Amino acid sequence: MKKNSHAYTNLINRNNFTAIMWNSFKNGFKSYLQLEKSLSDNSVEAYLRDVDKLCFYLVGIGEEKPPKSIELKDLQAFVKFLASLGLTAASQARTISGIKGFYKYLLSENAVSTDPTELLELPKLKRALPDILSFGEIEKIIGAIDLSKAEGHRNKAILETMYSCGLRVGELVNLKVSCLYLEDGFVRVIGKGDKERLVPIGEEAIQFIRYYLSERKKNKIAKDFEDVVFLNNRGKTLSRVMIFLIIKDLVKKAGIKKVISPHTFRHSFATHLVEGGADLRAVQEMLGHESITTTEIYTHLDKHFLRTTLQQFHPAFKR
Template sequence: MAEPARAEAQAAIVESFLDGLWMERGLAGNTLTAYRSDLLAFARWLDESGAPALLDVGRAEVMRYLAARVAGGASRRSSARLLSALRRFYRFQLRQGMIEHDPTARVEAPRSGRPLPTSLTEAEVDRLLEAPDTDSFLGLRDRAMLELLYATGLRVSELVGLRLDQVNRRQGVVRVTGKGGRERLVPLGETALAALEQYLADGRAAVTRAAGASSVFVTQRGQGMTRQAFWYRVRDHARTAGIHQPLSPHTLRHSFATHLLNHGADLRAVQLLLGHSDLSTTQIYTHVAQARLQALHAAHHPRG
């Protein structure tokens, strides 16, 4: 809990900045109100987290706060507005000689343009993976497909096109040829491998009597799956799981990347698993996780 004297002092600093901003630029009252709200919220967070006061913070505190806001569901627009308020505040303090360094100087605003992908929470993923009824062929197949999708981060097209000769069950990996003909090996993990083994033994074997059938995932007639047919099944299971947000064919792929990063995985390792040739492509999947990584770097790197 913040000490009243410190809270009052920080509020006074904010009001002094707003007075100066009004005199310098004649900003509208709504803008000043938004800045006041953002800056006081930041000051409260500093107090509650035991961080330095407003005029003593470094880049690490700014990054941690942005990460906390994003983790709490703040939009890119809201985060960009917040960073704009912080920039103006600290540039003003720098001009006034109140601080020696601007803690926002090397903090990037959220990028606009391509919308950030939607991912599920870990609890939602658990419900989705449990939704298929594994007493049926379709349930066994769908559970295996969902488990593989979440365990590997494969593109849906890579999943439905998976052949038996691409799966090494003994080593627990799949060999995938992605965009541009780039090949990668992706580990399955114990849970996904167990679901795959059960499907192959108790589901697929009963419907694929043709000796030449090579697709891992097949229909009840023993034919290869299509991307569209699989996605209809996913939407049905999402309803069963009580997930009402709109899903895309890449939702589990986004969730795979985000959850790995949230648990401390290296960004370049995730890039390799996803089959991206450019790290910047991987970064669009990280939203919350990326903010967390930047905060960790700023907080712990000796030259952060």
């Protein structure tokens, strides 16, 4: 929609009545997303852009409808409009999800009596299964760390923690010393939307974190970064890009040809749990997924794993 932003502005300027009708609801929606849903600024802006797209469409076709007058047929026509712009199925689904969130808010505020998005179908998405690492490959990558280097023990603690806890890279770089409960075998993680969760941490990871923290005291730590666990050589928070580069270098040294990112360790953590028979709800809690449907991708990974195992070892599959 970026290329249409000027067209949107021009249309809105010519039709202030429609803009005024929708802007008051948008402002309330913005406050709801910030205060009640605790979403990041980027997420809030994405939701508001989705509502803007619908408003743009209505103004463009000459419809001066307030949100309460929108019907399912209007939204179905809007979806066709999105497709005509060349938006992918994933982008269409993202926009529709934003509109659904908007109407969920309006319904909660009694601004509408019915939700026209309730029967609106999302485009079918082909969800690609992410690359995962076997336990042996993870051991090989961690084994490629040069512990004689100053950052060696830090990097080992990083990878052990990523795999042991299934953390997002943002959660890893923002992990706080005050959130480590190593005696109890847990870490407190601040996830998406500032939601907190307790995640178990393995003995290996605990051992390497403790060693790294004892070594870290010998280096200068920048002011206000004392509570950050993993620091760069300037004593400040590591960037996400730095974590990616560390892993990329180790994967190359380990001779692994898969396309690996920090998120691969999270996928591998979840997949190995499911393969081992872990309850899906428990995996959902540890990953910090808001919806169980997000976690269910790992059941598909599990089936893929089972089939691959059968093909490799079962005589009937080797004929």
